[in-house]
Amino acid sequence: MHKTTNYAVITLIFAAALSYVYFANMAVRTLTVLEKTKGQMQSLSIEVSEMESERLTLENSINTEKATSLGFVEIAHQTFVMRNSQNISLSLKK
Secondary structure: OOHHHHHHHHHHHHHHHHHHHHHHHHHHHHHHHHHHHHHHHHHHHHHHHHHHHHHHHHHHOOOHHHHHHOOOOOOOOOOOOOOOOOOOOOOOOO
C-alpha cells in the first residue's frame, strides 16, 4: 500500500471513531433530557390534577351567603311532600 492510502485509511478510521463518540454522546444527552422531561410532565400532571380538584371543591361549595346573593331565601314553614299522602294539595304561590 502507498503511504497516502495508509494516511487516508487512518484518517477515515479516526473520523469514524470521532463520529461514533459524538453520536453516542448526543444519544445519551437526548435520553437524559427525555427522562427529565417525562418526570416534569408527570409532576405537572399531578399539579394540574390537584388544581382541578381544588377548583371543583371551590365551585361546589355553597354557603348561606352565596345562596342568598344568588336570590335564594330561607323558608319559614317547611312542608315536605310524601308519596302516599292524599290529604295535601299542592299549589304554587309567590
